[in-house]
Amino acid sequence: MMPKFAFYIMVLLLAQCAVAKGPNLVWFTEDYPPFNYHVNGQVEGIAIQALKLVYRDLGWKLDDNEVMLLPWPRAYQMTLSNNNACIFSMTYTEERARLFQFIGPTMDNHVAIIGHKETDYHLPNLRSIGDLKIGVVKNDIGHQLLRQLGVDKESLVFLASGFELVQMLKLKRIDLIAYGDVIARYQFKRAGINPKHYRIVMPLRSSYLGFACNKAIDKRIIDKMNDALKVIRGRQPEIFDPEYFYSQTE
Known part of the structure; x- marks a missing residue:
């Protein structure tokens, strides 16, 4: 039978291995x-x-x-x-x-509503969205912020990823996107789209x-x-x- 002290040592060593x-x-x-x-x-x-x-x-x-x-x-x-x-x-x-x-x-991370530079969209507040459609990824921070700020679901277009957001924005299937600005810039470049053609229409939240x-x-x-x-x-x-x-x- 293993001595009690030796048993405790073995248990301790096993615990240390598990932590490692x-x-x-x-x-x-x-x-x-x-x-x-x-x-x-x-x-x-x-x-x-x-x-x-x-x-x-x-x-x-x-x-x-x-x-x-x-x-x-x-x-x-x-x-x-x-x-x-x-x-x-x-x-x-x-x-x-x-x-x-x-x-x-x-x-x-700075989350914003982003649109094409050539458009004349001005959003002094989110009540002024009107018929504009905003692309979001479900439960992404952009979607959650718009929901908290009272934007109607009818104004939102749900897409699978940020890559799809920037593609649909370029194709003008949507008017705006709600997304992190650093990530959006990378997604634009990844899709072969010049990010300089797009602008922040309205900041939403700065966080980390x-x-x-x-x-x-x-x-x-x-x-x-x-x-x-x-x-x-x-x-x-x-x-x-x-x-x-x-x-x-x-």
Whole structure:
């Protein structure tokens, strides 16, 4: 029979191995460049680089199979309904903070209504939308902000991704889009569209992007990741700069 002291030592070593391997988390994300997107079957971008550094600094192992790229509405619901799930990149709002535990900030994010420069749309307030149609991705921050501000569902056109938003805007199938301005700029370039032809018609919210986790996850894990991310931001601030990212990928 194993002595009691030796048994406790074995349990302690197993626990330490489990910590070293990392928490049992599943990560959901979407096509949201330059923060997260698919390249040759792998998720790339600013956010996944930051997440890998957090895991590395904590001595945890991040398996590529633990990161799944899905359409945003599905990823959002999967994170809410799974006790070990997290999602990125998510714009912080007080409303979302009641649903998720946030790790961040990683990047600033300015959400706006965007339209073509040639149009003469003027929106002093959202009551002046009239017959204009605004493209959104369901449960994306642009959609949630417009809903909170009382925009009728009839004024919204739901599309699957930011890439579709900019394409439909170019084709004039929609009049405007509600989206993060940095991400929209990248999506324009990705679609072969000159972003200089578009303008911010109305700012909606300035906040930050981060990682968001299910409320059931141990807060000590969230705190460790927040502390590690803060150290990384101080040590390597350039990796969180979209302009630096563009210079490395162009």
